[in-house]
Amino acid sequence: MHKEIRMLHKEDYQHFAEMDTGISDDYVGRIFDRLTTGNHRLYGLFLDDQLVSMGGYSIFAGRYAMLGRLRSDRRFRGKDLATELLSHILNGAFKVNGIEWVGGNTQEDNTPARRVLEKIGLTPILTVHGVLSQDISILKSDARPWKQINSVERKWFWLQERYVKTGKVFPYECYYSFPSSHALFQEEEIEKWTFFENEEQTRFIITKRDQKGHQYLHVVYPWNDFSTQKGFWETVAKGYDQMQKEIELEDKDSDTEKSKGFPGAKESFIWLDLTKDEVQRLPQEHPFEVPPAWVLYGVRKEERK
Incomplete structure (x- = not known):
């Protein structure tokens, strides 16, 4: 099975729509076009031609990149694909001219997401309501x-x-x-x-x-x-x-x-x-x-x- 990580474009929406994420009425689908342009980037991990994990980042003030929009196909979970993808995205973000800090936000009780962020080298800074x-x-x-x-x-x-x-x-x-x-x-x-x-x-x-x-x-x-x-x-x-x-x-x-x-x-x-x-x-x-x-x-x- 061929594995590929690449940047997503608006033409890739159908790949996203075919993912089984378990999220109903996902806001990402409504703004997919915007998340692939300007200060936003989306990346996808494909197995053959099937999108199985997705994530990206947004740039703020030309110096900060915030990871987000992590989505995984439930049929392919448990294979560390999200970790592999986010590691790739993190490395890519730091190659963008001017980026000095990369972060991610997740709910305190979202243990799987926190585990992924820690695996790629991010550390907790602040917990707020x-x-x-x-x-x-x-x-x-x-x-x-x-x-x-x-x-x-x-x-x-x-x-x-x-x-x-x-x-x-x-x-x-x-x-x-x-x-x-x-x-x-x-x-x-x-x-x-x-x-x-x-x-x-x-x-x-x-x-x-x-x-x-x-x-x-x-x-x-x-x-x-x-x-x-x-x-x-x-x-x-x-x-x-x-x-x-x-x-x-x-x-x-x-x-x-x-x-x-x-x-x-x-x-x-x-x-x-x-x-x-x-x-x-x-x-x-x-x-x-x-x-x-x-x-x-x-x-x-x-x-x-």
Whole structure:
């Protein structure tokens, strides 16, 4: 039986459709074309002319590659084909000009996926819950929201101090976090993010809009004392209210909706990435849904053996 690993193109969709993955209504099928172009790559492992394992990566900020879309045909599992494929993809990603870090995300209880990531040389970096809520009014008091930062210099000061200098993992998008570097913070991205600072100028919050099916106000806060910071929840609520107003306006104007890059407005949520310890720090009667945790794996180019 002939074995081959190659890059996939949109014309390979039928090979994907014929796989028995056990996943009903797989989103990968709906966006297969997009995952083979631009900053996305898909690869397939074929036995003769049958696609039996698939995976790929997406490039962020020209420096980071995130593995994903791992799919295996159930009829061929148990042969380490997924490990062989991902190892090939990892090696290929590091050959792309500029890539310095490759990672992967999987749910904490997905033992087979975690085993594959570890076999190819990735190590766990961070475990977080993406907690969600549509109404945090129960957390609000009469405190004033924090003041919005308009100074570009002040925004860069905070990013440098709390992320770039420390290499702390930054939640770049919902589901996509990366070890910080100057390259991660592109000027055009920062312009889309809203920064807030407390009265004492000792803490800051970033809120940014994201869409992963639903609309999200992605809240970034690099400390674990949110429950004791006066005005924190009021600031988050203010940002969420503003996002909902934007969505309502876009729903009335489809042209504006398309130009913003957020088509098909659906339900909206507040999203915070919290560690297990931070989840425990939430008030007992908190309004957040706490889904299963995700584990971020990764390896730097210079760390590879």
